[in-house]
Amino acid sequence: MxxxxxxxxxxxxxxxxxxxxxxxxxxxxxxxxxxxxxxxxxxxxxxxxxxxxxxxxxxxxxxxxxxxxxxxxxxxxxxxxxxxxxxxxxxxxxxxxxxxxxxxxxxxxxxxxxxxxxxxxxxxxxxxxxxxxxxxxxxxxxxxxxAPLVYLTAWRMLFTRAGLRPGERVLVVGAGGGVNSAAIQLAKMAGAVVYVAAGGPEKVRYARDLGADVVYDYRTEEWWKAVYRDTGKRGVDVVVDNVGEATFPHSLRALARGGRLVTVGATTGPRSGADIRLIFWKQISIIGSTMGSQSEFRAAMQAVFRGQVDxxxxxxxxxxxxxxxxxxxxxxxxxxxxxxxxxx
Ligand SMILES: [Zn+2]
CATH class of the missing domain: 3.90.180.10 (Medium-chain alcohol dehydrogenases, catalytic domain)
Structure with missing residues (x-):
C-alpha cells in the first residue's frame, strides 16, 4: 500500500x-x-x-x-x-x-x-x-x-484545564494555527467573550469569521495594552498563549486579577521571561495542557458533529x-x- x-x-x-x-x-x-x-x-x-x-x-x-x-x-x-x-x-x-x-x-x-x-x-x-x-x-x-487533534487539544485546554465559564472573557494569542482556531470557536460556543490577537489583515478577518468578538492586529497594535483598555482596565479571565517566548510576558499583563494563562505549545521558544511579581500579586494561575482523554475527544467530536463548531x-x-x-x-x-x- x-x-x-x-x-x-x-x-x-x-x-x-x-x-x-x-x-x-x-x-x-x-x-x-x-x-x-x-x-x-x-x-x-x-x-x-x-x-x-x-x-x-x-x-x-x-x-x-x-x-x-x-x-x-x-x-x-x-x-x-x-x-x-x-x-x-x-x-x-x-x-x-x-x-x-x-x-x-x-x-x-x-x-x-x-x-x-x-x-x-x-x-x-x-x-x-x-x-x-x-x-x-x-x-x-x-x-x-x-477535527481530531486540534479540537481535542482546545477542548481540554479551555474547559477541563482552564475551567472556562459562560460570560468570561478569553484572549487567544494568534489565529492562524489550528488549535487557536478551534479555541476561538469552542470559547464562543461556551458563551465566552472572545478577544484575539492576529497577525495581518487577512488573519484579522479570519478570526472574525471564526466568531471572535474583538480582534487586534499584533503587527500594528500592542494588543496587551488594547485588551486592558477595552476591558475597562480589568483584563481577561483566560489567556490562551501557544506562542510562548515572544508573547508570554504580555499575556500575563493582559490577565485580570485571579486570571488563568493556559498553554499547549511554545512556537517562538521555551523561555517564559515571566515577571513572578505579577503572578503572585494578581494571583494568576499558569496552566499547561496537552491533547486529551477519550471522553474529552468524544465530547469535542460531538460538538463538531452537531455543528456547534465548524x-x-x-x-x-x-x-x-x-x-x-x-x-x-x-x-x-x-x-x-x-x-x-x-x-x-
Ligand atoms: Zn498509561
Missing part, C-alpha cells in the same frame, strides 16, 4: 511516497481504509526529529484521519465493517496510574499516531478500538478528518501533492486545516 513518510530525518526533501505492507490489526485494533487525513505542525517537527526520538524506519507521518472500517481484530466488539470513524490520535497504555484515573494524555507511555507510533498518511491503518468515535451518517469525512478547511490536496501542501503549512499562508485526500 502507499503511505507518506521518510527513511531519515531532515528537510522536506526526505519525504517519500512509500510502498509498504498493509498492516494487520492486533486483537484490540481495527483496520481502517483512510479516506482523508489532515496536516499538523507536528508533521514538520517529527520529520526534522529531536534527540532521543528513535523511530522505526521508514516512519509514516500523520495524526488526523477519517475513514471506514474494513476489518476487525479478534477481540473487537461493537464495531462493524463499513462503519465510518475518526480516531483520537493519542495512544495510551491503559495500565498506568494516570490511565486508571482516565487521564489518558498524562499516561507515562503516551505517544501520538505519526509521532511515536506509525501515522495515518497511508491507504490503510490499524488503530485501537478504544480510540474510535463514529462519524454520523451524512457528515463529510473531510471535515471529520480536519472545522475550517483551507484546501484539499491529493496524496502525491503532500510536499506542496506541507510547504503551504510551513509558510503559514493557510487559514484552516490542510487536508489530504487518500482514497475518497
Amino acid at each position: 502507499r503511505a507518506i513518510g521518510f527513511y531519515e530525518h531532515g528537510g522536506p526533501e526526505v519525504i517519500q511516497i512509500l510502498d509498504i505492507p498493509q498492516p494487520t490489526p492486533a486483537p484490540d485494533e481495527v483496520l481502517i481504509r483512510v479516506h482523508y487525513a489532515a496536516l499538523n505542525r507536528l508533521d514538520d517537527w517529527v520529520r526534522r526529529g529531536w534527540p532521543g526520538l528513535n523511530l522505526a524506519m521508514p516512519h509514516v507521518l500523520g495524526s488526523d484521519m477519517a475513514g471506514e472500517i474494513v476489518a476487525l481484530g479478534s477481540h473487537v466488539r461493537g464495531w462493524n465493517v463499513g462503519a465510518r470513524v475518526v480516531a483520537n490520535p493519542g495512544i495510551w497504555c491503559t495500565r498506568c496510574e494516570w490511565c486508571e484515573r482516565g487521564e489518558h494524555s498524562l499516561c507515562v507511555n503516551y505517544g501520538l499516531l505519526g509521532e511515536h507510533f506509525p501515522g495515518v498518511y497511508a491507504e490503510y491503518v490499524t488503530i485501537p478500538e478504544r480510540n474510535l468515535v463514529r462519524v454520523p451518517e451524512g457528515f463529510p469525512l473531510e471535515k471529520a478528518a480536519a 472545522p475550517p478547511i483551507d484546501s484539499i490536496w491529493p496524496m502525491e501533492a503532500y510536499p506542496e501542501a506541507l510547504a503551504r503549512m510551513i509558510k503559514g499562508e493557510h487559514m484552516g486545516k490542510i487536508v489530504l485526500e487518500i482514497a475518497a
